[in-house]
Amino acid sequence: MTTTAAAPAFQVERQFDFRDTDFSRVRRMIHERAGISLGEHKREMVYSRLARRLRVLGRADFASYLDQLEREAGDPEWEDFVNALTTNLTAFFRESHHFPILSKFVASRPDPVSVWCCAASTGEEPYSIAITLxxxxxxxxLANASVFATDIDTNVLQKARSAVYPYERVAKIEEARLRRFFLKGKGPAAGQVRVRPEVAGLVRFDMLNLLAPAWPIQEKFDAIFCRNVMIYFDKPTQARILERFVPLLKPGGLLFAGHSENFTYISRDFRLRGQTVYECLGRP
Incomplete structure (x- = not known):
């Protein structure tokens, strides 16, 4: 009988010691700061992303880095800490079934029409909304319409404001729509596209933490896009955010959620209207 010896296990040597206590602190701190709930399976991701910050800052270990943040709530490094642990996955017209629903809905709404995209990432989603409008x-x-686009990650917002993308990011957009709403780069900008100014001008970007005690928002919206955001929050956090959406929606306003998100059992303020689309019922 022939047996095959098990392959030896190899461990990747880490530059920094990353203890269970360090990971627990990171999980607690990002939850308190941004509402993000990190599972145990995110350990390697956390190490990889924060290790880059330690190298930039010349830190010798995670403990001293986390001590620095906890000593000063206003430390500018908090921004980089949150940016490092934020996941940004987006595309133009992602979850495409939502956009015909949005189109039909806004066509019936009185002026001015406004939409809030609360996880703007690098801009593909809010620009898709603007194109739909x-x-x-x-x-x-359209002259009175607007899209308010926010994100907690300041790095992606900077990219979003540029409205410039590699051509492969728009390659799946139909040709007629591509010609109408994008400019193709030439010369040094070859291989890139820019959202046309008249569309980009509909969108204004700002940094916003959904867990902040107060949101600097005075207006009401016809629709809110909060897609693939709630999956990073625990149920109590989801419920609090949904509750805060209610007074910001106009009567009959819509909330668009991600494909894996279900708010039916979290809030009584919203009624499922279609595939991951909810109507705000308001409050008596």
């Missing part, structure tokens, strides 16, 4: 509304209505 441009395709749906008359020129007069």
């Amino acid at each position: 441009a395709e749906t509304l008359s020129s007069r209505s």
Whole structure:
């Protein structure tokens, strides 16, 4: 009988010691700061991303880095800490079934139409919303329409504001829509596209933490896109955020959620209207 010896296990040698207590602190701190719930399976991701910050800052270990953050709530490094642990997965017209629903909905709404995209990432989602508005509304209505796009990650917001993307990011967009709403780069900008100014001008970007005690928002919205965000929060956090959405939606306003998110059993303020689309019932 022939037996095969088990392959020896190899461990990747780490530059920094990363103890259970360090990981527990990171999980607690990012939850308190940004509401993000990190599972045990995120340990390697956390090490990889924060180790880069330790190298930049010349830190010798995780403990001293985390001590620095906990000593000063206003330390500028908090921004980099949150940015490092934020996941940004996006695409133009992602979960495409939502955009015809948005188009039909805004066509029936009185002016001015406004939409909040609360996880803007690098801009593909809010620009997809803006394109939908441009395709749906008359020129007069469009002049008063707006998209408010926010994200907690300041790095991705900087990219979003540029409105410039590699061509492969728009390669799946139909040709007619691509010609109408994007400019192709030439010369040094070859291989890139820019969202046309008249569309980009509909969108304004700002940094916003959904866990902040107060949101600097005075307006009300016809629709809120909060897609693939709640999956990073625990149920109590989800419920609090949904509750805060209610007074920011106009009567009959819509909430668009991600494909893996279900708010039916979390909030009584919203009624499922379609595939991951909820209607705000408001409050008596």
